Amino acid sequence: MTDAGMLRFHVPEPEVRPGGTPDFSNVPIPKAGSAPRPEIDVDPRTIRDMAFSIIRVLNRDGEAVGPWAGLLTDEELLEGLRNMMTLRSFDARMQMAQRQGKTSFYMQHLGEEAVSCAFRKALAPGDMNFPTYRQAGLLIADGYPMVTMMNQIYSNEADPLKGRQLPIMYSSKEHGFFSISGNLATQYIQAVGWAMASAISNDSKIAAAWIGDGSTAESDFHSALVFASTYKAPVILNVVNNQWAISTFQGIARGGSGTFAARGLGFGIPSLRVDGNDYLAVHAVAKWAAERARQNLGPTLVEYVTYRAGAHSSSDDPSAYRPKAESDAWPLGDPVIRLKNHLIHKGVWSEERHTQAEAEILETVIAAQKEAESHGTLHAGGKPSTRDMFEGLYAEMPPHLRRQRQQAGV
Amino acid sequence: MPRRTMIEAIRDAMDVSMARDERVIVYGEDVGFFGGVFRVTHGLQAKYGKSRCFDAPINESGIVGSAIGMAAYGLKPCVEIQFADYMYPAYDQLTQEAARLRYRSNGDFTCPIVVRMPTGGGIFGGQTHSQSPEALFTHVSGLKTVVPSNPHDAKGLLIAAIEDPDPVIFLEPKRLYNGPFDGHHDRPVTPWSKHELGEVADGHYTVPLGKAAIRRAGSAVTVLAYGTMVYVAQAAAEETGIDAEIIDLRTLLPLDLDTIVASVKKTGRCVVVHEATLTSGFGAELSALVQENCFYHLEAPVARVTGWDTPYPHAQEWEYFPGPARVGRALIETMGA
Numbered sequence: 001m002t003d004a005g006m007l008r009f010h011v012p013e014p015e016v017r018p019g020g021t022p023d024f025s026n027v028p029i030p031k032a033g034s035a036p037r038p039e040i041d042v043d044p045r046t047i048r049d050m051a052f053s054i055i056r057v058l059n060r061d062g063e064a065v066g067p068w069a070g071l072l073t074d075e076e077l078l079e080g081l082r083n084m085m086t087l088r089s090f091d092a093r094m095q096m097a098q099r100q101g102k103t104s105f106y107m108q109h110l111g112e113e114a115v116s117c118a119f120r121k122a123l124a125p126g127d128m129n130f131p132t133y134r135q136a137g138l139l140i141a142d143g144y145p146m147v148t149m150m151n152q153i154y155s156n157e158a159d160p161l162k163g164r165q166l167p168i169m170y171s172s173k174e175h176g177f178f179s180i181s182g183n184l185a186t187q188y189i190q191a192v193g194w195a196m197a198s199a200i201s202n203d204s205k206i207a208a209a210w211i212g213d214g215s216t217a218e219s220d221f222h223s224a225l226v227f228a229s230t231y232k233a234p235v236i237l238n239v240v241n242n243q244w245a246i247s248t249f250q251g252i253a254r255g256g257s258g259t260f261a262a263r264g265l266g267f268g269i270p271s272l273r274v275d276g277n278d279y280l281a282v283h284a285v286a287k288w289a290a291e292r293a294r295q296n297l298g299p300t301l302v303e304y305v306t307y308r309a310g311a312h313s314s315s316d317d318p319s320a321y322r323p324k325a326e327s328d329a330w331p332l333g334d335p336v337i338r339l340k341n342h343l344i345h346k347g348v349w350s351e352e353r354h355t356q357a358e359a360e361i362l363e364t365v366i367a368a369q370k371e372a373e374s375h376g377t378l379h380a381g382g383k384p385s386t387r388d389m390f391e392g393l394y395a396e397m398p399p400h401l402r403r404q405r406q407q408a409g410v
Numbered sequence: 411m412p413r414r415t416m417i418e419a420i421r422d423a424m425d426v427s428m429a430r431d432e433r434v435i436v437y438g439e440d441v442g443f444f445g446g447v448f449r450v451t452h453g454l455q456a457k458y459g460k461s462r463c464f465d466a467p468i469n470e471s472g473i474v475g476s477a478i479g480m481a482a483y484g485l486k487p488c489v490e491i492q493f494a495d496y497m498y499p500a501y502d503q504l505t506q507e508a509a510r511l512r513y514r515s516n517g518d519f520t521c522p523i524v525v526r527m528p529t530g531g532g533i534f535g536g537q538t539h540s541q542s543p544e545a546l547f548t549h550v551s552g553l554k555t556v557v558p559s560n561p562h563d564a565k566g567l568l569i570a571a572i573e574d575p576d577p578v579i580f581l582e583p584k585r586l587y588n589g590p591f592d593g594h595h596d597r598p599v600t601p602w603s604k605h606e607l608g609e610v611a612d613g614h615y616t617v618p619l620g621k622a623a624i625r626r627a628g629s630a631v632t633v634l635a636y637g638t639m640v641y642v643a644q645a646a647a648e649e650t651g652i653d654a655e656i657i658d659l660r661t662l663l664p665l666d667l668d669t670i671v672a673s674v675k676k677t678g679r680c681v682v683v684h685e686a687t688l689t690s691g692f693g694a695e696l697s698a699l700v701q702e703n704c705f706y707h708l709e710a711p712v713a714r715v716t717g718w719d720t721p722y723p724h725a726q727e728w729e730y731f732p733g734p735a736r737v738g739r740a741l742i743e744t745m746g747a
Contacts, residue, residue, distance in 0.1 A: 128482075128483075161514065161516045162516050164513060171514070171515035171516070171518045171519065173518050173519060178482060178519065179518060183502065183507070186502060186503060186507050188475075189472050189475030189476055189479070190507065192476055192479060193475060193476030193477060193478060193480045193483075193487075194483045196479070197435075197479065197480035197483035200461045200462075200480075200485065201483070219471060219499070220475060220502075223467075223469045223475060224475075226467045226472060227469070227476050230467060392512060392513050393513045394512070394554075394575075395512070398620065398663070398664035399620075399664060399665075399667065
């Protein structure tokens, strides 16, 4: 009884605030290639330490090393680089379009491009993602048309969602991309339900749930883990730990748990941490988890350790809550540069080709933007009709809505 | 024709639906092996197997959230929330997810789920086993809300709800499970086996959503009721001798406004009855609709008889419950106005 007496209230704080020197010395970075690659039917109790380490493939010299390396061909890696560059270019243009008043809101992926772009390539056709607002790489990497994404962002006359949803809240069943809600964590348990349905139907498709570090504090995250664990649902439970939930550092959601991956351990779910800025590592771990799900071995929890280099959204200014240079100090680097260096190291890419590709991609994005803008932007040109506001709520419009539509004069 | 309790009728609706369509899945707390605390799902697991009917963790948000995912996949989950009072953890999933999925994805994904839950008081359930939260559902764009009042309707409405392409909240007045309780808690309840609406046909039939039923034709005053209050209103009409026309709404949303308006235009008077609390209750919506649509036919103000604006108490259950005496007084006052 050394500390009896007055109780003290504890509120965790990040290491550094604006004005301070960025410091990630509290983030231990294991050597690339050092993490073992267990068999997919591994007893989760024997790999508990993998929830506290980081699986990495690309080393500082741009080499792919260790047991998680070697899954992707040069062509596949070049496509991955191109997808990440496209997403980055797309983001930059749409961020600018938001600043120009062409839409109300935007959310970019800067620094996190590898997570969704690489993950998509580990899935098979028919699998379903239940994404958050920062996984548009799932669409880009699956060939979803950029023009359609932009039409949605602009809420224009060609918007497939008829102007009903905030920008970037895409939906594409065809591309395995569940409608984004805008609420947090609700989709996590829905993904588990989808996976349960696939198992109930003796299908072969799997689901992927997505959530950010901050939203793991929501009860739906825990609901999802209970259901996934109980019914051994064929689902990959992805946690994208980009360190920041708007202005709140990840320690507020993580609490006393060492990592977010460790959340899975109490549920008996194999839980891995992976370098989220390492395209090869993300893909390899996703493939492992997908294989487990498809082999009826149940869920896997994967924490992607990354860093949100940009603002949370177009409405956010991170300089108010974290040091400006923090993203430069992030020890896992930039996913595009790391994959670029790897491909240069392999002799299949060069700085010149990279610069040329950047220009080509920008041209493609601008062309898509021009086409999208020919259908209107939020405040100019073609827009969804007022009638669209009343339609599609129910399969058949009930009488009270018909009356209201008439009142609205449409 | 066989007579069934409301419990048996609801079970039969799920049985018929599960037999006809293998996409229909039933689960919830205690729903699988045991068959539910009210035994509504009894026997379904034995008949259809654990993949079609199973126990869920005590996690209402998880039950509804997983059902939404299953519906997005292509199944038709019919899940149970053990008491309507337990639905609040699932409210986010119901209101912002199930209700809006079709709309927000422009039909790319849909959510044909049914969420069943026992509702209402009268069993000494206290404040956490007695609530009537229907207005919390009718206020939400994208949901349909159904409240059956008898075994025949319960079966037909539930089959219709399961076959509906959109999410349906199915509120089961638990005081009606075994008989048409009229609010006289000191008298024995007639069992459904002795009531004509306890006649439940075998096999498949539906009662369409959005259609009210006139339970008692009358010319003096229209009573708008649903669930248990249908029988309370009938008792009040008989005991006061007032020739009330009693409309059983059956579906609160979509609402059968035509039947309501035709009746009130005929009688010129209207009493709205529900067990839920008064303020912002569904009765407020009904009252507003009646005055909007029947103002020049009204001979008296629209009256409301409801539960008081307090939590549902335990010991004072029958002082809280809007029984036949209170409804009768409202009928008399409305006739005298």
